[in-house]
Amino acid sequence: MNFLSEEQQFWRDTVDRVMQEEITCGYVRQCDMDRAYPYEAYDKVAKLGWLRLLIPEAQGGDGGTIFDYALMCEGLARYGFDFATAFMVSTFTAMNIVKFGTEEQQQRFLPAFMRGDVRFSISISEPSAGSDAANTRTRAEQRDAGWAITGQKLWCSGAAATNTTIAMLVRTDRQAAKHKGLTVLLVPNDTPGLDIRRLPTMARRATGTTEIFADGAVVPQANVLGEPGDGWRIITDHLELERIAVSAAYVGNAQQAVSDALKYAHERIQFDKKIYEFQVIRHMLADMQTAVDAARLMVYRAADMASRGMHCQREVSMAKLMASETLQTVTRNGMQILGGHSMLPEADMERYFREGMQSTIGGGTSQIQRTLIAKAMSL
Numbered sequence: 001m002n003f004l005s006e007e008q009q010f011w012r013d014t015v016d017r018v019m020q021e022e023i024t025c026g027y028v029r030q031c032d033m034d035r036a037y038p039y040e041a042y043d044k045v046a047k048l049g050w051l052r053l054l055i056p057e058a059q060g061g062d063g064g065t066i067f068d069y070a071l072m073c074e075g076l077a078r079y080g081f082d083f084a085t086a087f088m089v090s091t092f093t094a095m096n097i098v099k100f101g102t103e104e105q106q107q108r109f110l111p112a113f114m115r116g117d118v119r120f121s122i123s124i125s126e127p128s129a130g131s132d133a134a135n136t137r138t139r140a141e142q143r144d145a146g147w148a149i150t151g152q153k154l155w156c157s158g159a160a161a162t163n164t165t166i167a168m169l170v171r172t173d174r175q176a177a178k179h180k181g182l183t184v185l186l187v188p189n190d191t192p193g194l195d196i197r198r199l200p201t202m203a204r205r206a207t208g209t210t211e212i213f214a215d216g217a218v219v220p221q222a223n224v225l226g227e228p229g230d231g232w233r234i235i236t237d238h239l240e241l242e243r244i245a246v247s248a249a250y251v252g253n254a255q256q257a258v259s260d261a262l263k264y265a266h267e268r269i270q271f272d273k274k275i276y277e278f279q280v281i282r283h284m285l286a287d288m289q290t291a292v293d294a295a296r297l298m299v300y301r302a303a304d305m306a307s308r309g310m311h312c313q314r315e316v317s318m319a320k321l322m323a324s325e326t327l328q329t330v331t332r333n334g335m336q337i338l339g340g341h342s343m344l345p346e347a348d349m350e351r352y353f354r355e356g357m358q359s360t361i362g363g364g365t366s367q368i369q370r371t372l373i374a375k376a377m378s379l
């Protein structure tokens, strides 16, 4: 059964075709091997107009739905979740500017974002603020010239790429309760007083994730997103979009892992048989595809509900949990099916596996998703 309309199917096929023929798996692999940001592909996607997809028509965008966006993320992540991250982290902040930005901020940032001239990244995490994301210690103090930031942020993906503005969660009122007194500042990554260092992580090698040291870096008042003290509400506002997008991307990557394993099982001969003829391998592949199909359906359900404006926190957490765990499981089994060959970058599976390991941690861990689901079940 196909749940997509003809238009949606066409859109998904279009993204797939561009990835396969114009961007290519080899390019995505090379970016990972070189730990190089995918600038050329980012420009290509911007030129295709795809960065406009979610931006409302009134602001020069295409006014697409979260479902349309999920289909794009599924396709972009086909050859690796990390690759799709470059586009996704940018879009989440653009959408926060659509919702909370002043008219001046919208004019300054949105057209440049849609052209691909300005990127965004999101900086919530800190050494002491992981799952407990509001435990923000980085502080910003108001001065004549604007807000002066001091502290350390961690794991900010994409922050080292050129022309990137960081949506940074900082504490601006130390007397206020934990989730209050937080503010989002739009901080260009070339602001003096910022030291941004790429981290040698196992996953996210191309988009790159960073630690950021701020030592009195100043941004003007015009770079406060929304109201001071409203930071927690603003930075968590895009969580529904973020979790649906990353879940769709996990599914896209997981599907490719299954397809690669299936292809290899047809090619590899041992004991005079193609290895798919061994029942144990056939069953592994059947389980893998079943899990991917189930995850895809859960992601589409959440994306459909969100597109209709329905309350869907439970469904979104279920999709994130299921899709990330599925990516991790099918890539581990993919490694087993490809045998020794799986260890080489050219086989791609080791990259998918590394990214699968990150998927149950980033964007809210599996444990946190289960806690959210349990809460929605009134537990």
Ligand SMILES: Cc1cc2nc3c(=O)[nH]c(=O)nc-3n(C[C@H](O)[C@H](O)[C@H](O)COP(=O)(O)OP(=O)(O)OC[C@H]3O[C@@H](n4cnc5c(N)ncnc54)[C@H](O)[C@@H]3O)c2cc1C
Pocket (backbone or CB within 6 Å): 089, 121, 122, 123, 124, 125, 129, 130, 131, 132, 154, 155, 156, 157, 158, 201, 203, 204, 209, 358, 361, 362, 363, 364, 365, 366, 367, 368, 371
């Ligand atoms: C490659 C990468 C890229 C990232 N990109 C970004 C980014 O762009 N921007 C950003 O702000 N952050 C980013 N992150 C940070 C990411 O969001 C955090 O790693 C994640 O929220 C978990 O925090 P933590 O790693 O500190 O783990 P912790 O919160 O310390 O958790 C450690 C373990 O304890 C468990 N645990 C913690 N609290 C609970 C609880 N209440 N109940 C049950 N179990 C619990 C966790 O599930 C986990 O298993 C990135 C991380 C990675 C690895």
